[in-house]
Each structure stands twice: as C-alpha cells, then as structure tokens.
Amino acid sequence: MLDPNLILTPLHYIYLIGVIVILSVMILRKDTPLVCIAFLFLLGLAGLGSVTGGIMTIFNAILYASKEFMEVIATIALVTALSKCLKDLGSDHLMMIPMSKVMKNPDLTWWVLGLTMMVFSFFLWPSPSVALVGAIMLPFAVKAGLNPLAAAISMNLFGHGFALSYDLVIQGAPAISAGAASISPSDILTEGRPLFLVMGIVTVCSAYLLNRGHIKAGIVNLPVVNSREERPKAGKTALVMAVLTPLLFLADIILMLAFDLKGGEATSMVSGTALVAMSIGSVLGFGKQSLEKVTDYVTEGFLFAIRIFAPVIIIGAFFFLGGEGISTIMGQQFKGGIMNDWAVWLAQHAPLNKYAAAAVQMVIGGLTGLDGSGFSGLPLTGSLARTFGTAVNASIPVLASLGQITAIFVGGGTIVPWGLIPVAAICGVEPMELARKNLPPVILGFLATFAAACFLL
Structure with missing residues (x-):
C-alpha cells in the first residue's frame, strides 16, 4: 500500500x-568508499541534526554492513x-589429472575447462579457482590445441559469470x-533460477558459437605457471586429500538435498567442511607443524576475504540506508528506508510498470559493476528490487536476481578490463582483447534474460 x-x-x-554521484564515480572507474563516507556523514548530519550524529552514522552504518557481510567474508576466508x-600439499594437481585425460580436441577441451572452472567456482569462488584450475589445466588445454584466448573466455564466462552470478553453493x-x-537467499535462488540458467546458458553457448573458428590454438607463449620445480611433490597425503576433499563436498551436497538445507545452513555446511578438510590436510601433511600451518592458512584466508570486501562494506554501509537498515543505523524514528520512499514517490508520479522496473534493475546493476567489484552494487539492486517490487506488484526475488546478474557479469570480471586481469594474466592474453570478446555473448545473455524475466514478473 503506497503512502x-x-x-x-x-x-x-x-x-x-x-x-547519482557514486554511480558517476563508478562510471569514471574511480574508487567510491571516500564518496560513501562523505555522504554517510551528510545523511547523519541532516537526519540527526548534529555533527556528532553524522560521525556516529558513519561508524554505525559500517558496523551494520559488516554484520550483514560477515557470513560471506568468513565463508570466503575458510x-x-x-x-x-591443497596447493601446498600438491593435492590440487592430483585433483586435476583426471580432467586432462578427457581433453581430446580443442572444442571438447573448451567445454571441459569451462565446466571445471564453474564447478570449482561454485565451491571455492572464481578468484582462488583461477589459480587452481588455470595454472594446472591450462598447459593440458593448450597441449590439446586450445587457443589461450578461447581458454580465457571459457574460464571467465563459466567462472566469473555463470558461477559467480548464480553462487549456488556459497x-x-x-x-x-x-x-x-x-527476503531470504533461497527466494532468489528458487524464483530467480530460470534467469540465472538463461543468462548462463545463452552466454556460454553464444560465446562458443561466436568464437568457434578461433578456438584452435596457433603458436603461443604461455606464462610459466606450472613448472615441475614450483610444484610440491605429491606424496601419500596429497593423494588422500585429493580424494577426500571432493568426497567431503559431495557429502555436503547430498546432505543439503536430503535435509533441505538452504541459505545460511548450506553456507555453514560448506564453510565448516572447508575448515575441517584444511585441518585434516594440515595434520596429515605437516605433523608437528600443523598448529602453525592452520593459523597461517586461516590468517591468509581472512586477509584475502577482507581485502576483497573492505570496500564493499563501506559502499554497502551507504546503500543499506536505502532500505530497512536505516532504523538500526540512525534510530527507530526512521522507517522503511530512503530508497523505498523514493520508489513510492516515483510510483505515484511516474508511469512505472513491471517491465520498466526490470529494465532499470539491469541498467543500475550494470552501472554498479563498472567498478570491477561486482558485489558493491548488490545492496543497491537488492534495495531497489524491494522498492520497485512493492510499488508495481512485481516479484522481488526476480528483480533482485536481475540486478545481481548484471552487476556480477559486468563487474565480477567478464566485461570491465580492470576486472579481467587474473584470468588474462594466467592465460597470457590482453585484458582488453578478452573484454572485447566477452561483450557480444554477454549482451546476448542480457537480452535473453530480460525477455525471460518479463514472463516471471
């Protein structure tokens, strides 16, 4: 009911x-946390009427965002x-050897490489999976005749696009x-599932068809990423962990299906299993040094996670004021959220309908992805989904899924060149060339996803 x-x-x-200023800064490819901090202060100053209120709003908003993101940060860290x-033990190499045996020709290799990247990205996220899959499987892929640029496209779209935007496991x-x-994460994964599948399938299939004539490799020079000297010797512990790790995660999947574990429960299973597997590997592989090793691995994991999410927390702190988080951040006298009020006002004064709301979600998601993060715009697109869904009586999970898809496909590392560097570096290709090759299939995916959304709203 509109007020x-x-x-x-x-x-x-x-x-x-x-x-508007934050989106403009993102378009200019500049970092936004300082802008967010400035506007948090101004909002606190205007809303609470004092300088102290403005300063406290900055901290309270960051603290609120930190609590909201802590589960994700801990999962990525573990x-x-x-x-x-696994890399120190040499188990990562052993886990990849069976895959190399099915790489018979460039076309088949393109799909094997991409699907492997997608599976590992579901469980490990794309950033660690790039090193895990790319550094070990890429030499086998090139040996099978796959062009490194085609390999980069496959790894990128399956991992940083399909898997990261869907994010089914973590x-x-x-x-x-x-x-x-x-809303609940399970609402997005359930009601938005057709959109994630349409986007992923259309994008990877069109990428394969558009680049099929260039999949076969010519003469290439790969970066040295997988030399025998750099790889640890694979002993009995490496073999045990190479077998045990996928079995543990397979058990997780079975338990999730058997007990209908979703959302936070599913994430807890994956995170706990990762920590248990890491502890077992450390004890078996390093014996008396395992106490220090576990500490080192956990520390490195959290440093990696915090490095990724530090700017996202600041940006999220601003955008959470647009929703119901404003009551916790600035006080119970503020209800509903600022962005929600704007959407209600817009619904009262503009001819907004379901399809226009879907288009706005995709545009805003794409714009927020221009900073190369992919995640920084999710608080905004999620907030807008709530607002627009309520205003035009459309599915909130579907609208949130649209924003999530475009934000991550653009910013997660498939379109913006400054987000493509890890994949481009390990494949020995130019980021700008990879971005240029990715653009047509991703655009086709966006169009197909919007068409599908029109039937689901």
Whole structure:
C-alpha cells in the first residue's frame, strides 16, 4: 500500500544525490568508499541534526554492513584457506589429472575447462579457482590445441559469470541481495533460477558459437605457471586429500538435498567442511607443524576475504540506508528506508510498470559493476528490487536476481578490463582483447534474460 502522505525531506535529496554521484564515480572507474563516507556523514548530519550524529552514522552504518557481510567474508576466508592448503600439499594437481585425460580436441577441451572452472567456482569462488584450475589445466588445454584466448573466455564466462552470478553453493551474492531486499537467499535462488540458467546458458553457448573458428590454438607463449620445480611433490597425503576433499563436498551436497538445507545452513555446511578438510590436510601433511600451518592458512584466508570486501562494506554501509537498515543505523524514528520512499514517490508520479522496473534493475546493476567489484552494487539492486517490487506488484526475488546478474557479469570480471586481469594474466592474453570478446555473448545473455524475466514478473 503506497503512502499518500509521503513527504520528501532533505535526507531523501541528499541520498539521491549520493547515489547519482557514486554511480558517476563508478562510471569514471574511480574508487567510491571516500564518496560513501562523505555522504554517510551528510545523511547523519541532516537526519540527526548534529555533527556528532553524522560521525556516529558513519561508524554505525559500517558496523551494520559488516554484520550483514560477515557470513560471506568468513565463508570466503575458510574456502581460501583450504585451497592454499591443497596447493601446498600438491593435492590440487592430483585433483586435476583426471580432467586432462578427457581433453581430446580443442572444442571438447573448451567445454571441459569451462565446466571445471564453474564447478570449482561454485565451491571455492572464481578468484582462488583461477589459480587452481588455470595454472594446472591450462598447459593440458593448450597441449590439446586450445587457443589461450578461447581458454580465457571459457574460464571467465563459466567462472566469473555463470558461477559467480548464480553462487549456488556459497550463496554470498544471494545473501547480499536478499539482505538488502529483506527476503531470504533461497527466494532468489528458487524464483530467480530460470534467469540465472538463461543468462548462463545463452552466454556460454553464444560465446562458443561466436568464437568457434578461433578456438584452435596457433603458436603461443604461455606464462610459466606450472613448472615441475614450483610444484610440491605429491606424496601419500596429497593423494588422500585429493580424494577426500571432493568426497567431503559431495557429502555436503547430498546432505543439503536430503535435509533441505538452504541459505545460511548450506553456507555453514560448506564453510565448516572447508575448515575441517584444511585441518585434516594440515595434520596429515605437516605433523608437528600443523598448529602453525592452520593459523597461517586461516590468517591468509581472512586477509584475502577482507581485502576483497573492505570496500564493499563501506559502499554497502551507504546503500543499506536505502532500505530497512536505516532504523538500526540512525534510530527507530526512521522507517522503511530512503530508497523505498523514493520508489513510492516515483510510483505515484511516474508511469512505472513491471517491465520498466526490470529494465532499470539491469541498467543500475550494470552501472554498479563498472567498478570491477561486482558485489558493491548488490545492496543497491537488492534495495531497489524491494522498492520497485512493492510499488508495481512485481516479484522481488526476480528483480533482485536481475540486478545481481548484471552487476556480477559486468563487474565480477567478464566485461570491465580492470576486472579481467587474473584470468588474462594466467592465460597470457590482453585484458582488453578478452573484454572485447566477452561483450557480444554477454549482451546476448542480457537480452535473453530480460525477455525471460518479463514472463516471471
């Protein structure tokens, strides 16, 4: 029910200006945390009427965002710790050897490489998976005749696109979108599933068809990433962990299906399993040194996670004021959220409908992804999904899924060149060339996803 007595205050105008300025800074490919901090202060100053209120709003908003993101941060930290342990043991190499045996020709190799990257990205996220899959499988892929640029496209679209936007297992992206939209992550994964599948399938299939004539490799020079000297000797412990690790995660999947574990419960299973597997590997592989090794792996994992999410926390702190988080951050006298009020006002004064709301979600998601993060815009798209869904009586999970898909496909590392560097570096290709090759299939995926969304709203 729209509030007919809604009155816009200076707080609303400051927030709207802040959103526009932040999006503009993102488009200019500049970092936004300083801008977010400045507008957090201005919002606190205007809303609470004092300098102290402005300063406290900055901290309270960051603290609120930190609590919202902590589950995701811990999950990424623990699975990264596991990947570092497997690499030190040499288990990562053993886990990849069976895959190399099915790489018979460039076309088949393109799909095997991409699907392997997708599976590992579901469990480990793309960033650690790039090193895990790319550094070990790429030499086998090139030996089978696959062009390194085609390999980069495959790894990139399957991992940083399909897997990261869907985020089925770790559920970091759905958790952020759902938190801002005041719904459950399982709502996004269930109602948005057709959109994630359409986007992923259309994108990877069109990428394969558009680049099929260039998949076969010519003469290439790969970076030295997998020399025998750099690889640890694979002993009995490496073999045990290479077998045990996938079995443990397979058991997780079976238990999730058997007991209908979703959202936070599913994330807890994956995170706990990663920590247990890392601990077992450390004890078996390093014996008396395992106490120090576990500490090192956990520390490295959290450093990696915090490095990724530090700017996201600051950006999220600003955008959470647009939703129901404002009551916790600035006090119970503030209800509903600033962005929600703007959407209600827009619904009262503009001819907004379901399809226009879907288009706006995709545009805003794409714009927020221009900073190369992919996750920084999810609080905004999630908040907008709640607002627009309520205003035009459309599916909030579907709208949140649209924003999540475009934000991550653009910013997660498939379109913007400054987000493509890890994959481009390990494949020995130019980031700009990889971005240029990715653009047509991703655009086709966006169009197909929007068409599908029109039937689901």
